[in-house]
Amino acid sequence: MRRLRAREPLRRLVRETRLEPSQLILPLFVCPGEGVRREIAAMPGNCQLSVDELVKECAEASRLGLGGVILFGIPESKDERASGAYAEDGIVQRAVRAIKRELPELVVITDVCNCEYTSHGHCGKVVGGDVDNDSTLEWLAATAVSHARAGADIVAPSDMMDGRVAAIRRALDAAGFTQTPILSYAAKYASVFYGPFREAAESAPRFGDRRSYQMDPPNAREAMREIELDIEEGADVIMVKPALPYLDIIRMARERFDVPLAAYQVSGEFSMIVAAARNGWIDGERAMMETLVAIRRAGADLILTYFAKDAARLLA
Numbered sequence: 513m514r515r516l517r518a519r520e521p522l523r524r525l526v527r528e529t530r531l532e533p534s535q536l537i538l539p540l541f542v543c544p545g546e547g548v549r550r551e552i553a554a555m556p557g558n559c560q561l562s563v564d565e566l567v568k569e570c571a572e573a574s575r576l577g578l579g580g581v582i583l584f585g586i587p588e589s590k591d592e593r594a595s596g597a598y599a600e601d602g603i604v605q606r607a608v609r610a611i612k613r614e615l616p617e618l619v620v621i622t623d624v625c626n627c628e629y630t631s632h633g634h635c636g637k638v639v640g641g642d643v644d645n646d647s648t649l650e651w652l653a654a655t656a657v658s659h660a661r662a663g664a665d666i667v668a669p670s671d672m673m674d675g676r677v678a679a680i681r682r683a684l685d686a687a688g689f690t691q692t693p694i695l696s697y698a699a700k701y702a703s704v705f706y707g708p709f710r711e712a713a714e715s716a717p718r719f720g721d722r723r724s725y726q727m728d729p730p731n732a733r734e735a736m737r738e739i740e741l742d743i744e745e746g747a748d749v750i751m752v753k754p755a756l757p758y759l760d761i762i763r764m765a766r767e768r769f770d771v772p773l774a775a776y777q778v779s780g781e782f783s784m785i786v787a788a789a790r791n792g793w794i795d796g797e798r799a800m801m802e803t804l805v806a807i808r809r810a811g812a813d814l815i816l817t818y819f820a821k822d823a824a825r826l827l828a
């Protein structure tokens with residue numbers, strides 16, 4: 513077995529899994545203001561960016577040959593009805609228009625969810641202490657249509673309401689956006705690894721948690737049902753999230769479904785590697801590449817990762 517491991521050119525020749533910048537999607541946080549570049553303490557190197565700064569970051573993503581960016585919004589104000597999520601001049605809608613003006617070719621994906629826009633931080637309309645499923649679908653559909661109208665290339669619902677893909681597909685089609693694909697966060701677990709993101713997006717729930725809508729981590733078969741339903745409802749791309757603790761789910765989904773498969777290496781996965789590297793306990797660059805290749809090897813076609821720019825630079 514060692515003959516083909518002897519030298520890097522030989523190893524490269526027989527390498528089974530490849531990683532390319534075009535497979536990586538960079539998550540970005542857009543906030544109000546001008547010239548704002550506020551670093552997120554728990555996610556070193558990642559910032560809340562005002563629209564002007566965001567466009568610069570997107571130009572860099574484009575130069576590096578990334579597959580695209582996914583946008584999360586921090587609105588001016590939050591309310592019970594998440595009105596900032598579906599406002600025609602909402603923060604994400606403004607950001608998409610600005611990016612598309614400067615960089616029409618860059619693939620812009622928008623996260624469709626309510627948690628950044630509700631005063632209570634939950635992903636939908638709270639009725640009687642819990643998130644009501646069907647009334648939340650109306651907000652999500654309106655948000656997706658407003659993102660498409662602003663020029664988003666792909667909409668990505670992350671709320672985990674039942675029936676949201678069908679509701680969004682119907683609304684997009686009715687508004688004339690029959691060509692806008694849906695990337696569904698199909699198997700999204702109620703994970704502790706979203707912690708740093710909630711600081712970044714200012715979206716931690718004020719009471720309770722998300723376990724009544726996000727998946728229970730011990731369940732694998734249930735993830736297959738979630739994915740199957742989303743594909744039936746019209747999802748064009750499916751996602752498993754988080755990535756590294758759920759490689760088995762990525763592999764199962766790859767073997768079972770033939771639609772493009774994305775995986776989200778989430779904030780906590782990123783921050784753990786960066787923290788260990790800063791302590792000198794691990795080689796951060798190698799940990800980054802090894803985890804990204806592991807996610808690809810498990811079967812993901814696309815990876816959403818805060819390492820997208822660093823990995824692309826290393827691959828260049």
Ligand code: PBG
Binds near residue numbers: 623627706709780
């Ligand atoms: C919104 C959303 C979350 C993430 C992506 N979209 C947070 C959550 O569900 O609480 C997490 C991403 C990350 O941790 O990097 N619902």
